[in-house]
Amino acid sequence: MDNPLPHVAPATSTDTAAAPPSGSVGLVKPQTIAFSEPLVLASGQTLPGYELAVETYGTLNASRTNAVLVCHALNASHHVAGINASDPRDIGWWDNMVGPGKAVDTDRFFVIGVNNLGSCFGSTGPASINPETGKPWGAGFPILTVEDWVQAQARLADYFGIERFAAVMGGSLGGMQALSWAITCPDRVANCVVIASTPRLSAQNIGFNEVARRAIISDPEFHGGDYYEHGVVPRRGLSVARMIGHITYLSDADMAAKFGRTQREPGADGSFHYGYGVEFEVESYLRYQGEKFSGYFDANTYLTFTRALDYFDPSRNHDGDLAKALEAVSARFLLVSFSTDWRFPPERTQEMVRALLKNKLPVTYAEIDAPHGHDAFLLGDKRYHAVVQGYYDQIARTLSLGARKTTTGVLA
Amino acid sequence: MDNPLPHVAPATSTDTAAAPPSGSVGLVKPQTIAFSEPLVLASGQTLPGYELAVETYGTLNASRTNAVLVCHALNASHHVAGINASDPRDIGWWDNMVGPGKAVDTDRFFVIGVNNLGSCFGSTGPASINPETGKPWGAGFPILTVEDWVQAQARLADYFGIERFAAVMGGSLGGMQALSWAITCPDRVANCVVIASTPRLSAQNIGFNEVARRAIISDPEFHGGDYYEHGVVPRRGLSVARMIGHITYLSDADMAAKFGRTQREPGADGSFHYGYGVEFEVESYLRYQGEKFSGYFDANTYLTFTRALDYFDPSRNHDGDLAKALEAVSARFLLVSFSTDWRFPPERTQEMVRALLKNKLPVTYAEIDAPHGHDAFLLGDKRYHAVVQGYYDQIARTLSLGARKTTTGVLA
Numbered sequence: 093m094d095n096p097l098p099h100v101a102p103a104t105s106t107d108t109a110a111a112p113p114s115g116s117v118g119l120v121k122p123q124t125i126a127f128s129e130p131l132v133l134a135s136g137q138t139l140p141g142y143e144l145a146v147e148t149y150g151t152l153n154a155s156r157t158n159a160v161l162v163c164h165a166l167n168a169s170h171h172v173a174g175i176n177a178s179d180p181r182d183i184g185w186w187d188n189m190v191g192p193g194k195a196v197d198t199d200r201f202f203v204i205g206v207n208n209l210g211s212c213f214g215s216t217g218p219a220s221i222n223p224e225t226g227k228p229w230g231a232g233f234p235i236l237t238v239e240d241w242v243q244a245q246a247r248l249a250d251y252f253g254i255e256r257f258a259a260v261m262g263g264s265l266g267g268m269q270a271l272s273w274a275i276t277c278p279d280r281v282a283n284c285v286v287i288a289s290t291p292r293l294s295a296q297n298i299g300f301n302e303v304a305r306r307a308i309i310s311d312p313e314f315h316g317g318d319y320y321e322h323g324v325v326p327r328r329g330l331s332v333a334r335m336i337g338h339i340t341y342l343s344d345a346d347m348a349a350k351f352g353r354t355q356r357e358p359g360a361d362g363s364f365h366y367g368y369g370v371e372f373e374v375e376s377y378l379r380y381q382g383e384k385f386s387g388y389f390d391a392n393t394y395l396t397f398t399r400a401l402d403y404f405d406p407s408r409n410h411d412g413d414l415a416k417a418l419e420a421v422s423a424r425f426l427l428v429s430f431s432t433d434w435r436f437p438p439e440r441t442q443e444m445v446r447a448l449l450k451n452k453l454p455v456t457y458a459e460i461d462a463p464h465g466h467d468a469f470l471l472g473d474k475r476y477h478a479v480v481q482g483y484y485d486q487i488a489r490t491l492s493l494g495a496r497k498t499t500t501g502v503l504a
Numbered sequence: 505m506d507n508p509l510p511h512v513a514p515a516t517s518t519d520t521a522a523a524p525p526s527g528s529v530g531l532v533k534p535q536t537i538a539f540s541e542p543l544v545l546a547s548g549q550t551l552p553g554y555e556l557a558v559e560t561y562g563t564l565n566a567s568r569t570n571a572v573l574v575c576h577a578l579n580a581s582h583h584v585a586g587i588n589a590s591d592p593r594d595i596g597w598w599d600n601m602v603g604p605g606k607a608v609d610t611d612r613f614f615v616i617g618v619n620n621l622g623s624c625f626g627s628t629g630p631a632s633i634n635p636e637t638g639k640p641w642g643a644g645f646p647i648l649t650v651e652d653w654v655q656a657q658a659r660l661a662d663y664f665g666i667e668r669f670a671a672v673m674g675g676s677l678g679g680m681q682a683l684s685w686a687i688t689c690p691d692r693v694a695n696c697v698v699i700a701s702t703p704r705l706s707a708q709n710i711g712f713n714e715v716a717r718r719a720i721i722s723d724p725e726f727h728g729g730d731y732y733e734h735g736v737v738p739r740r741g742l743s744v745a746r747m748i749g750h751i752t753y754l755s756d757a758d759m760a761a762k763f764g765r766t767q768r769e770p771g772a773d774g775s776f777h778y779g780y781g782v783e784f785e786v787e788s789y790l791r792y793q794g795e796k797f798s799g800y801f802d803a804n805t806y807l808t809f810t811r812a813l814d815y816f817d818p819s820r821n822h823d824g825d826l827a828k829a830l831e832a833v834s835a836r837f838l839l840v841s842f843s844t845d846w847r848f849p850p851e852r853t854q855e856m857v858r859a860l861l862k863n864k865l866p867v868t869y870a871e872i873d874a875p876h877g878h879d880a881f882l883l884g885d886k887r888y889h890a891v892v893q894g895y896y897d898q899i900a901r902t903l904s905l906g907a908r909k910t911t912t913g914v915l916a
Contacts, residue, residue: 135778235778295759295786296751302787303747305780306794310740312724328722335715336748339708344846347707353817364815366547366647368717368807372814374707375714382718395780402784403776405765434756434846 115191115498117149117198120174120184122207122214127247134403137234140223144248145170145207145214149190150198152252157491159254160196160203161245162186163262163269166337166397167389169213172205173198186263188472193498195481200493201258208269209244210236210396218392219320229392231317236396238272238404246277254280258487260423261285263469264436265397268404271444274423275406283487284423285480288433288469290440291414291447292405297435300340301398304333308391317392330391331382338381343432343465351377414447424454426483428476430468431461456483527603527910529561529610532586532596534619534626539659543621546815549646552635556660557582557619557626561602562610564664569903571666572608572615573657574598575674575681578749578809579801581625584617585610598675600884605910607893612905613670620681621656622648622808630804631732641804643729648808650677650684650816658689666692670899672835673697675881676848677809680816683856686835687818695899696835697892700845700881702852703826703859704817709847712752713810716745720803729804742803743794750793755844755877763789826859836866838895840888842880843873868895 122145131139147170152159162172164185173190176182190196190203207215210233218233225232249257260281262270267289274284293301308314311329315322342350351374359365370376410416425448429441438459448455458479462468468476488494534557543551559582564571574584576597585602588594602608602615619627622645630645637644661669672693674682679701686696705713720726723741727734754762763786771777782788822828837860841853850871860867870891874880880888900906 135776137778292765294756295763295765295784296754296756298765298784299747299751299759299786299790302784302790303744303751306740306747306791307719307744309780310744328718332715332719332722332744335711335718339711339715342708344706344708344849347711351707353704353707353710364547366549368721368811372707372710372714374711378711378714379718399780437756 115193116187117174117184117191119177120147120149120171121177122147122170124214125248125251127244127251129247131240131244133234133240134237135235139209139216139234142209142216142244143214143220144209144216144244145211146248147171147174147184147205149173149203149205150201152202152254153493156252156254157256157258158201158493159249159252159257160201161249161257161260161273162190162196162203162205163241163260163266163273164205164208165262165264165266166394166401167385168266169211170205170207170215171213172203185470189477189480193496195477196261196484197481197488197496197498199497200488201484204248204252206245206248208241208397210241210393210400212390212393217390218317218396219390228318228320230320231392233317233392233396236400238269238400239276241269241400242272242276245273246280249280256280256282258491259283259285259484261287262289263287264289264466265401268401272404272406274421274425275417278420278422281423283426283483284421285426285428285483286441286444287428287480288430288436288441288466289427289444290436291444292407293401294440298402300336301402304336305395305398307332307336308394311391314391317395319391325386326391327386330386330389330394331379333394334385334389335378335382338378340435341466343434343463345432346464346467347374349463350374414443415450418447418451418453421448421451421453424456426456426458426480428457428469428479429459430464430466430476431459432463433466433468435466527605528599529586529596529603531589532559532561532583533589534559534582536626537660537663539656539663541659543652543656545646545652546649547647551621551628551646554621554628554656555626555632556621556628556656557623558660559583559586559596559617561585561615561617562613564614564666565905568664568666569668569670570613570905571661571664571669572613573661573669573672573685574602574608574615574617575653575672575678575685576617576620577674577676577678578806578813579797580678581623582617582619582627583625584615597882601889601892605908607889608673608896609893609900609908611909612900613896616660616664618657618660620653620809622653622805622812624802624805629802630729630808631802640730640732642732643804645729645804645808648812650681650812651688653681653812654684654688657685658692661692668692668694670903671695671697671896673699674701675699676701676878677813680813684816684818686833686837687829690832690834693835695838695895696833697838697840697895698853698856699840699892700842700848700853700878701839701856702848703856704819705813706852710814712748713814716748717807717810719744719748720806723803726803729807731803737798738803739798742798742801742806743791745806746797746801747790747794750790752847753878755846755875757844758876758879759786761875762786826855827862830859830863830865833860833863833865836868838868838870838892840870840872840881840891842876842878842888843871844875845878845880847878 173184267286308329311326406417429438585596720741723738726738818829841850
């Protein structure tokens with residue numbers, strides 16, 4: 093395949109392990125962009141410069157009107173699409189959505205995946221070195237807000253010379269970020285795509301975040317957030333946090349279909365082992381997810397991100413009136429929710445729809461009847477992808493970006 | 505008030521702190537009953553004798569036909585009704601349901617509250633002394649099943665000379681136990697009252713249990729279950745376990761109504777503190793619940809009880825066919841579910857209703873449209889209590905136990 097961006101290495105025919113699937117952007121490499129100007133945060137603290145890890149797919153057109161910013165969810169990164177050039181098993185988290193001929197068509201759009209500030213995947217975060225101390229930030233890393241992320245990323249748009257994004261999009265936490273972009277930088281967002289998200293966390297959402305944080309913070313190996321210098325990691329707490337999170341990403345029905353009450357390795361005649369080892373498939377799955385996650389994710393990042401989620405509430409300075417908070421917004425909106433998502437149920441998206449309509453903004457809203465809970469936003473449901481593809485085709489027409497070159501997409 | 509049972513001390517006029525509310529059974533004291541015959545458990549292990557803590561209210565009639573056994577939920581005990589004579593602030597967990605003139609009318613019924621085997625509230629459990637070692641059982645305490653509880657309690661019925669209970673009732677875990685009674689001792693249960701329960705845990709239910717257990721077991725102060733001899737308690741893990749549980753007891757809407765996004769002690773102009781301390785009311789509430797629970801509940805009991813829940817599935821030896829599992833049952837049934845209970849939603853109760861009807865058993869079923877989630881079974885919703893009261897009045901008529909003496913109940 094032909095990719096003009098220097099940091100996106102083309103797939104080679106010798107790389108059989110990584111033969112790109114149809115519609116893939118192929119092998120990709122991240123780039124890191126440094127910003128030296130201090131960033132004043134919502135908390136009042138200042139971050140003395142920072143780096144953002146990004147990946148890009150497709151070509152920025154001469155008028156710089158075809159850029160799409162993709163915002164990631166809690167445990168993801170800038171690696172949105174394609175195959176990690178350093179690890180052929182590492183496929184981008186939204187690879188089914190972004191690529192040539194896909195819903196977000198990289199033949200026509202220039203797509204930027206950006207890693208949030210505070211992450212552990214390349215952008216400046218709690219595990220990065222604090223220039224003032226020469227040691228990892230740890231507990232000293234500032235608390236961040238969704239608005240801080242947007243502010244940091246606005247400089248990224250400047251770096252690419254993008255005045256206005258064709259679209260800012262995201263799912264879950266990324267959807268909140270897309271909404272925040274439309275509110276805080278109304279002139280820079282032509283379209284806002286908010287998927288499986290919410291305008292603010294509910295008490296239940298905050299409750300689950302708090303339990304996850306307690307599990308991490310109360311792990312003796314957390315060391316008040318400065319575990320790096322002790323050479324340990326609060327794996328047990330992080331694992332529990334991830335297990336809790338994982339349950340909330342799946343629907344009850346989906347877990348029933350996937351695991352039910354199936355035993356993992358039953359004894360003779362299907363008997364139980366009568367102990368606290370793995371007895372049921374669902375236990376094995378959750379333990380595995382927790383173990384895996386705690387091996388690569390940074391505990392302080394988990395705290396930072398969940399806290400940013402808790403704090404997000406654009407209606408807060410408008411007496412809780414979301415419509416008022418959206419008065420300055422000028423973007424067109426696509427919002428998608430999923431029927432069995434109990435983390436951010438359709439009602440939360442409908443709040444946004446109502447507030448946008450109250451401001452007479454153009455809104456497309458789809459509720460997809462899917463069994464997969466919150467995780468549905470990452471999956472390839474055809475009706476869901478058809479809605480997104482149709483919306484992006486409309487953007488392409490408005491911007492005269494030409495017709496599709498390939499027909500990989502669900503509408504083909 | 506007049507209470508003929510020697511172990512139930514009458515309220516006295518000098519005890520002003522504990523003036524019993526209208527319809528209360530008054531001051532109560534538990535009794536402990538020892539069973540010396542070894543108990544062979546489902547796991548194959550044998551418990552060499554055991555004790556059960558019980559409270560009773562009302563009078564067993566001469567024909568011993570008016571006995572009601574109340575089975576408790578995860579964190580409760582035999583202290584079902586009245587005021588603990590040792591602690592006037594300690595009101596029974598189902599005091600709004602059980603008492604003179606209440607739904608379960610102690611003027612007519614002899615009510616037994618029994619503490620489950622494995623508990624930390626008086627019955628033999630992991631913190632009890634293992635007679636073989638002279639030390640607390642700890643990790644050596646056998647794994648229990650719901651059927652083991654029933655077997656242990658059948659000996660309690662023998663002790664009281666009760667051949668057949670007028671009713672066995674319970675909510676949540678207690679409802680599973682009541683169902684198990686009706687299945688395993690069909691001749692001893694005339695009526696079975698199953699509230700906010702399920703015939704078997706879902707994968708999601710097991711998942712939440714497993715996360716809670718991981719939090720406990722991975723706490724370094726758990727010491728493999730033998731923390732007693734180390735003079736410590738895995739409080740952090742137990743606290744996290746309780747916080748998780750607590751979220752699942754409440755509905756999303758109930759948490760929204762109770763806490764919303766209200767800040768605990770906002771800074772000037774309602775500002776955030778930007779940290780990981782308590783920022784929202786819901787965090788304060790959950791932390792408090794976790795802290796309190798970890799101060800009085802035994803971690804090994806938490807493991808024991810959640811595992812018994814996981815294992816319970818009467819359909820297991822009948823190819824998953826619950827109706828087959830209920831073929832020997834002869835009890836009449838009252839089942840109640842609550843619309844916003846997402847832990848054990850109405851669909852789970854309806855499974856039981858269908859299976860009972862398939863066996864042509866008499867079934868009364870009510871789904872109460874209540875906002876309080878799973879916890880609704882503990883609360884005093886009038887429609888709910890009216891259904892239970894009507895059902896018990898019918899039992900009283902069938903058994904010729906006479907009319908109500910007092911009119912405290914919701915149907916008054």
